[in-house]
Amino acid sequence: MRNLLRECLAEESGFVELRYHHKESRSFFAERGRVESTALRKRTGVGVRVLEAGTWGFASTSDISKSSIQNAIQVAKKAARLSSALRKEKIPNLPKANFAIGDFIGKGIEDFRNRTVEEKLKLVLDIQNAAAKQSAKLQSVGCGYSEIYEEKAIVTTDGADSFFSMVRPEFRVSAVAKEDGKMESGSHSIGVTGGWDCLFRSQSPTEISDEACKTAVDLLSSSLPDGGLSTVILSPSIVGLLVHEAIGHTVEADFVLSGSVAQGKIGHRVGSDLVTLCDSGYSEYYEGAGGSIPVDDEGVIPTNTVIIKNGILSSYLHNRETAERFGVAPTGSARAWEYGDVPLIRMRNTFLMPGNSSLEEMIANTKDGYYLDGAKNGQADATGEFMFAVQKAYRIQNGKITDLLKGVTVSGLAFDVLQNVDMVSKEFKWDLGSGHCGKGQPAKVDAGGPYVRTKVLLGGK
Amino acid sequence: MDRNSIEKRLNDQKDLLSNLVKKAKTNGIDQVEIYSSYGYSEDVSLEKNDLNNCTANEENMFGIRVIHEGNQGFIISNHIPSLYQSIEEAYSLAKSQSTPDLDLVLPEPESIQNHFNQYDDSLDSMGIEDLVASAKEALGWRNDLYSKVNIDSGDFSLSKGYKLIVSSKGVMAHELGAELSASVMGMGVDGDLVGSFDYDSASGFDKTQFQTLWKKAFMNFGDKCMGALYAKPISGFQGKVLLPPEAVYSFFLGLFIGSLNGTSLRKGKSKMAGKLGEKVASPLLSIWDDPTNDRFMGSTGFDREGLPTSKKSVLTEGVLETYFYNTYEAKKAGLPKSNGCATGGAQSLPGCGPKQLQIAPGKSSKDEFLKLPGKTLFVNRISGTKDGASGDFSGVIKGGYLLENGEKIPVREVQIVGNAFDALNQIEAISKEGELLGESSFVPYMLLDGFTITGVTEE
Numbered sequence: 001m002r003n004l005l006r007e008c009l010a011e012e013s014g015f016v017e018l019r020y021h022h023k024e025s026r027s028f029f030a031e032r033g034r035v036e037s038t039a040l041r042k043r044t045g046v047g048v049r050v051l052e053a054g055t056w057g058f059a060s061t062s063d064i065s066k067s068s069i070q071n072a073i074q075v076a077k078k079a080a081r082l083s084s085a086l087r088k089e090k091i092p093n094l095p096k097a098n099f100a101i102g103d104f105i106g107k108g109i110e111d112f113r114n115r116t117v118e119e120k121l122k123l124v125l126d127i128q129n130a131a132a133k134q135s136a137k138l139q140s141v142g143c144g145y146s147e148i149y150e151e152k153a154i155v156t157t158d159g160a161d162s163f164f165s166m167v168r169p170e171f172r173v174s175a176v177a178k179e180d181g182k183m184e185s186g187s188h189s190i191g192v193t194g195g196w197d198c199l200f201r202s203q204s205p206t207e208i209s210d211e212a213c214k215t216a217v218d219l220l221s222s223s224l225p226d227g228g229l230s231t232v233i234l235s236p237s238i239v240g241l242l243v244h245e246a247i248g249h250t251v252e253a254d255f256v257l258s259g260s261v262a263q264g265k266i267g268h269r270v271g272s273d274l275v276t277l278c279d280s281g282y283s284e285y286y287e288g289a290g291g292s293i294p295v296d297d298e299g300v301i302p303t304n305t306v307i308i309k310n311g312i313l314s315s316y317l318h319n320r321e322t323a324e325r326f327g328v329a330p331t332g333s334a335r336a337w338e339y340g341d342v343p344l345i346r347m348r349n350t351f352l353m354p355g356n357s358s359l360e361e362m363i364a365n366t367k368d369g370y371y372l373d374g375a376k377n378g379q380a381d382a383t384g385e386f387m388f389a390v391q392k393a394y395r396i397q398n399g400k401i402t403d404l405l406k407g408v409t410v411s412g413l414a415f416d417v418l419q420n421v422d423m424v425s426k427e428f429k430w431d432l433g434s435g436h437c438g439k440g441q442p443a444k445v446d447a448g449g450p451y452v453r454t455k456v457l458l459g460g461k
Numbered sequence: 462m463d464r465n466s467i468e469k470r471l472n473d474q475k476d477l478l479s480n481l482v483k484k485a486k487t488n489g490i491d492q493v494e495i496y497s498s499y500g501y502s503e504d505v506s507l508e509k510n511d512l513n514n515c516t517a518n519e520e521n522m523f524g525i526r527v528i529h530e531g532n533q534g535f536i537i538s539n540h541i542p543s544l545y546q547s548i549e550e551a552y553s554l555a556k557s558q559s560t561p562d563l564d565l566v567l568p569e570p571e572s573i574q575n576h577f578n579q580y581d582d583s584l585d586s587m588g589i590e591d592l593v594a595s596a597k598e599a600l601g602w603r604n605d606l607y608s609k610v611n612i613d614s615g616d617f618s619l620s621k622g623y624k625l626i627v628s629s630k631g632v633m634a635h636e637l638g639a640e641l642s643a644s645v646m647g648m649g650v651d652g653d654l655v656g657s658f659d660y661d662s663a664s665g666f667d668k669t670q671f672q673t674l675w676k677k678a679f680m681n682f683g684d685k686c687m688g689a690l691y692a693k694p695i696s697g698f699q700g701k702v703l704l705p706p707e708a709v710y711s712f713f714l715g716l717f718i719g720s721l722n723g724t725s726l727r728k729g730k731s732k733m734a735g736k737l738g739e740k741v742a743s744p745l746l747s748i749w750d751d752p753t754n755d756r757f758m759g760s761t762g763f764d765r766e767g768l769p770t771s772k773k774s775v776l777t778e779g780v781l782e783t784y785f786y787n788t789y790e791a792k793k794a795g796l797p798k799s800n801g802c803a804t805g806g807a808q809s810l811p812g813c814g815p816k817q818l819q820i821a822p823g824k825s826s827k828d829e830f831l832k833l834p835g836k837t838l839f840v841n842r843i844s845g846t847k848d849g850a851s852g853d854f855s856g857v858i859k860g861g862y863l864l865e866n867g868e869k870i871p872v873r874e875v876q877i878v879g880n881a882f883d884a885l886n887q888i889e890a891i892s893k894e895g896e897l898l899g900e901s902s903f904v905p906y907m908l909l910d911g912f913t914i915t916g917v918t919e920e
Contacts, residue, residue: 032728034560037810040550041537045520058516062539079515082589083505086597087512117557125560139729176730176850183732183850224878227697227915257509258613259650340518342506379844382613382648383655385873387857389846408855408878409845440614459855459876459915 002163005155008069012157015051015094016073019297020153021339027146030124045339048072052080054090060340094320097300097330099160104294106166108195112147115196120145123205131173131209137217139178146170160299168290168444169199170434173209177216186215186391191434192288215391218404225393225405227460231369233362233453237431238372238390240447243277244350245378246386246414251307252345253322261384271311271418276353279317280304281332289349290433290446297343302332319345337441344439352449355424359451362423364399370458371396372407375432384414408459417454425451462501462621463585471623471635478627481545486629490552492528492567493629497521498807500622505592507615510603512596515589524807527551531561537808564792570631573769575753575762580637581667584619592617595643599679607683615645632767640664640758641671645682649690656690657859664758664900685841689860692871697916701837703830706896706904712843712854716881719849723790723813730850732882733781742779742885745823749774752816758900765803765811785813819903823891827906837864838914843877852882876915887911
């Protein structure tokens with residue numbers, strides 16, 4: 001594929017970027033004793049981006065032939081020329097980057113190819129059947145396995161020339177419990193970049209299922225916490241949501257240029273000394289983080305970007321265009337979901353670095369607060385105000401965990417929450433790999449870190 | 462890409478897909494359905510108060526469903542030369558399963574009464590140049606009227622295409638469509654002050670309709686961003702919330718509508734199970750689904766299974782009148798056939814749900830809501846979470862106001878917690894005025910009482 005793309009660029013002089021993308025998504029889902037759905041989604045095409053007359057033009061084609069790709073280049077050039085008259089701030093050029101050259105084959109691909117459809121169907125059916133028998137209160141248990149295999153080739157007229165591939169499996173269980181007309185749901189999921197062994201390394205399918213079912217049943221006897229500003233210990237999944245939603249989005253350089261709360265704050269204190277925050281294309285500390293990428297969608301080798309160092313804001317996340325504007329090197333953060341999508345600045349694996357405390361010490365040192373666990377969803381605002389939803393909130397009283405409460409939503413101002421971090425654990429975990437981040441288009445990301453104690457606004461009664 | 466070329470492509474594809482289905486039947490694959498979705502679009506995007514990118518995309522996606530002895534395989538592909546191999550792959554997926562359900566069959570064809578023409582030929586004379594002109598106009602509005610509003614992103618799109626469904630049972634239906642659409646997202650910025658994100662969008666069948674709706678949407682966006690700029694924290698209270706149409710639809714009613722889905726009902730995940738004919742909401746609330754009104758964007762004569770759509774009452778003065786079924790769920794519920802409520806497109810299996818919800822307007826004036834005594838929280842948007850089974854929802858209020866003694870105070874760091882099923886009975890009043898969301902669903906304002914509102918300041 002790299003050869004074909006290079007041929008298409010042979011006579012081009014300006015900046016042209018060709019991105020071939022083939023994606024196969026398989027999913028298997030069982031509920032109520034039978035396989036409810038099996039699906040295979042295949043999508044292939046080439047996205048063409050040009051920089052001409054100081055602006056971008058983009059076109060895409062699902063026809064992987066030289067003539068069709070070259071036609072798309074001409075369509076993209078025409079689009080760029082048409083828009084140039086309106087664009088005020090022209091893009092003069094793109095900076096040099098650490099381009100990926102060669103083939104980068106991800107881990108786990110052989111494993112994914114060698115496992116049969118029957119094996120995957122048996123997994124979801126067996127787990128679902130066993131789980132449904134656990135409690136008479138369980139109304140329904142659904143079990144799903146999915147995997148996304150992707151291969152990409154990126155060739156540009158200024159030096160990028162790579163092929164890379166990866167596979168991302170996910171496993172999820174969701175349960176609904178019912179008692180006296182009350183219904184509650186619980187879910188648990190994991191997702192990694194790598195093979196089946198990597199997926200089930202820290203928890204077996206049965207353990208994942210048990211956790212989802214137990215949450216649904218336990219929540220039947222829970223009530224809402226008291227609303228208000230509270231001291232909380234966040235589990236790694238919640239820390240992941242916090243650093244992704246509350247900080248990560250505000251430091252994406254396109255949001256910064258639009259006026260996010262992080263604008264002009266490089267070199268300023270935005271968190272306590274205990275806070276060192278990174279976003280990496282690699283899987284730091286523990287193999288298999290779900291947002292790992294060998295190459296970004298501009299053909300750049302991704303870095304481990306230190307966003308906050310000991311509480312001081314030190315970097316934004318950049319693509320090539322914003323790196324030029326800020327006079328820094330690209331961080332390898334340009335990502336596109338499908339071949340027909342223009343690459344955007346996106347997080348990869350966002351994490352807080354571990355500290356020196358243990359979780360036990362943190363709980364023992366908390367007189368009045370909550371332990372929050374089980375990430376659901378989250379969103380952030382340009383203001384730095386964020387919200388994330390949690391499944392479970394455990395009351396902490398006098399250094400001991402007591403009642404289980406409904407998790408509801410948690411919110412705060414990003415930098416206030418980081419300033420209030422006063423304990424960080426030694427333990428570390430990636431725990432957001434089964435989700436997607438939305439920003440105009442989806443992206444597979446991961447996030448995590450240690451256990452963290454801070455203050456947030458808890459929604460409640 | 463103009464109407465003639467799209468129609469030619471459609472006609473060629475009808476033949477191609479019919480032949481593929483015939484070939485499959487000849488080879489022993491009895492139940493196969495192909496849903497084709499073709500789209501060509503030109504787009505102009507904005508970023509940071511400037512033009513960002515111009516794009517042109519064309520794609521044809523196919524959703525291929527094969528049912529074999531009660532088991533189903535589904536393949537989605539955009540590769541026309543290998544469509545027959547995809548049918549075989551879907552067949553293979555179906556055969557690999559061991560949990561058949563003989564209620565799972567493709568539907569028999571039915572006559573489609575409503576034939577829609579939502580392709581206005583005037584759009585064929587438009588192209589990227591017109592979208593660039595629209596972008597220029599919007600940037601001018603921003604510079605002249607909303608200089609403190611930063612456009613984070615925006616998009617102008619001209620899209621054309623068709624949907625086509627062919628099945629081995631004899632289903633054959635198609636519709637062409639074309640539209641102009643635009644959206645904008647951004648926030649107010651004044652020095653170090655940054656307001657909440659907000660957005661708005663509009664779409665139209667033709668240039669004139671689009672321009673009128675888009676200008677209104679942009680001004681609404683600008684006003685919302687400015688209104689949220691000087692927000693401040695408040696203390697919590699128990700009381701009334703006022704929901705504008707977007708908030709009514711996206712958060713509060715969405716959970717209720719989801720609970721009427723045939724799949725949720727069958728799986729015991731719906732609190733509305735067994736409530737047909739019962740009063741489940743305030744008598745002020747009446748809702749119906751009408752995909753047959755050709756004045757609405759997205760109205761259609763057939764559903765995801767190629768069966769005719771129809772107007773149906775969902776809730777009449779608080780009494781539940783229908784659930785939503787596709788063919789499989791109707792069979793599981795013991796009904797003779799579906800009620801034309803199969804949802805989805807080429808990239809998904811048929812689901813169950815409404816298409817064009819309409820909520821009956823009330824008798825109050827929305828301006829009366831703004832002058833109520835005591836405290837009322839105006840919930841512009843909720844950034845939060847919702848649970849389909851329990852109906853619980855909670856989240857942060859974005860771009861909201863505290864309405865107090867005729868004053869309108871923009872607020873931040875405020876959370877709301879509630880339950881959608883309880884909320885159906887907490888409706889105090891519904892406005893006469895409303896909005897056509899997505900140019901297809903009429904939704905009024907609603908005033909509800911009895912909510913817990915959490916703030917960060919002390920009384």
